[in-house]
Amino acid sequence: xxxxxxxxxxxxxxxxxxxxxxxxxxxxxxxxxxxxxxxxxxxxxxxxxxxxxxxxxxxxxxxxxxxxxxxxxxxxxxxxxxxxxxxxxxxxxxxxxxxxxxxxxxxxxxxxxxxxxxxxxx
Numbered sequence: 001x002x003x004x005x006x007x008x009x010x011x012x013x014x015x016x017x018x019x020x021x022x023x024x025x026x027x028x029x030x031x032x033x034x035x036x037x038x039x040x041x042x043x044x045x046x047x048x049x050x051x052x053x054x055x056x057x058x059x060x061x062x063x064x065x066x067x068x069x070x071x072x073x074x075x076x077x078x079x080x081x082x083x084x085x086x087x088x089x090x091x092x093x094x095x096x097x098x099x100x101x102x103x104x105x106x107x108x109x110x111x112x113x114x115x116x117x118x119x120x121x122x
Contacts, residue, residue: 012051
């Protein structure tokens with residue numbers, strides 16, 4: 001994990017996103033423990049409350065859970081939930097914009113599909 005202090009993105013969001021990426025990459029498989037808020041705060045020299053805020057985002061998103069007295073663990077099915085969230089964000093960010101622009105340019109569905117297929121081939 002790496003924190004970019006000069007970034008406009010809040011540190012707690014960077015922590016949450018990087019933990020999500022670690023789950024997706026398999027660095028933290030489902031039902032395994034993630035670093036504690038203390039470990040994260042010491043490693044990156046940040047306030048433990050900031051680390052906790054990032055972790056709590058993932059608890060709220062049903063990605064990780066707390067085992068009392070043991071720490072935080074990746075929830076079963078977390079990888080699929082993250083993938084679905086990313087797909088939904090992709091749709092909202094790119095596809096909705098693409099369709100809006102295609103309609104403005106009077107590009108038909110068939111033409112758009114042809115363009116996408118051409119892009120996949122190259």
